[in-house]
Amino acid sequence: MTKSVNIAYIGGGSKEWARVFMSDLALTEGLGGEMRLYDIDLPAAERNRAIGGHIDRDPKTRSVFQYKVCPSIDQALAGADFVIISILPGTFREMRSDVHAPEKYGVYQSVGDTAGPGGVLRAMRTVPIYEFFARKIRERCPEAWVLNLTNPMSACVKALYDEFPRIRAFGCCHEVFHAQEFLTCVLKEQKGIEIERNELYTDACGVNHFTWITQARYRDIDLLSLLPGFMEKFYDEGYCEQPGKDRFAFRSDPFAYGNKVKMDLFRRYGALAAAGDRHLVEFLPNGWYLKDPETVKEWLFNLTSVDFREARQAERVAESIELAEGRRPFVLEKSQEEVVEILKALMGFHTLVTNVNLPNVGQMPQMPLGSIVETNCVFAHGMAKPVVSAPLPAGACALVRRCCENIDTLCEGIRRRDMDEIFASFVNQALCGGLRREDAEALFREMCGNTREYLKPYFDLNW
Secondary structure, three states, X not given: OOEEEEEEEEOOOOOOHHHHHHHHHHOOOOEEEEEEEEOOOHHHHHHHHHHHHHHHOOOOOOOOEEEEEOOOHHHHHOOOOEEEEOOOOOOHHHHHHHHHHXXXXXXXXXXXXXXXXXXXXXXXXXXXXXXXXXXXXXXXXXXXXXXXXXOOHHHHHHHHHHHOOOOEEEEOOOHHHHHHHHHHHHHHHHHOOXXXXXXXXXXXXXXXXXXXXXXXXXXXXXXXXXXXXXXXXXXXXXXXXXXXXXXXXXXXXXXXXXXXXXXXXHHHHOOEEOOOHHHXXXXXXXXXXXXXXXXXXXXXXXXXXXXXXXXXXXXXXXXXXHHHOOOOOOOOOOXXXXXXXXXXXXXXXXXXXXXXXXXXOOOOOOOOOOOEEEEEXXXXXXXEEEOOOOOOOHHHHHHHHXXXXXXXXXXXXXXXXXXXXXXXHHHOOHHHOOOOHXXXXXXXXXXXXXXXXXXXXXXXXXX
């Protein structure tokens, strides 16, 4: 029996996530319906609509969806069962400032979209947009399930709940999946057992991109107990866990890393930091892993430049045009993402336990209530219930709590349009810890000026 579902995709011109989602939907039995694509870049949404048509005609397709481009967000959201949000807040010009402006002060960032100076400015651009999204969801589809894929994840989810407390929203991130893949490599190297990551049990908790695995088992094997032996072999030379990639992929791939940071943090705190090293380092003092480009090389990860991102985006746009016009075949393949599996669980196909970002209602007793935290969650028919996590070791807990409270300060400052409160979060970022206050203020003012076009409708930039 096929279940019909209406999906609104905000950011429906996405060059990556939308195609992954459409492919996973097509390969899923028992679904069908309509997907409404809304994007301020209307031609990009039209391309994805055309790609969706090619997918529907593929003989491997199991679930057929009608793809529709909506010129207004109201049309897209009207009566939607699910809302997917995946947007890029700003352009590469703003991202260039986020990532590279702090370098003149000796502050380096490997991602720049969640923590650090770049994360603060990206949140300032994004949160007001999400306040608008929340109001529209309340008006047009208040009972919809809302899945956020945009960074900064914690700030986006908090903005949705602050504006519409009854919203049924959560944030989905695949970074913990990479840590699970890493643990499958540990099991293979230490025990000769090869498994898929979804065969593991992991207890994960923290804030997005700074989540920690405190328990990990495969059957009766404690995987964290295998890490010391694994690290004796691979700590110095690194070990890239990503399927299909060489173990030393970090030497040439700007997005790959050798997990040396992750292993170092395990030595320090006794829990496994469960995000890619490029994300983890931005939550920690810059003298640890991001002191300078030479230090970055020693820790076996990369500073991903905006030039590289911009070139990659241009390639994706060209690929989208070819796919939409039928000059390149769309290859249907199941991804490792779990968004479609979550949708199926909420529709009653199965029960699923996976990590998502939700307001803290007690699932992380060590963190403030109401803060957005990432833990395991049980999904079943019409239900999303966070799972109470195991406690973090004291040292890791102190690091996470600082980040959690910093996010809350930032979000409250943005909500109130209070530049002093926003700056209090900016100067308290771990990566800004080595800055004199006057230098931090000068950098903050410069970065606000660089992204003025997106900020001036909401903030007093003469602060």
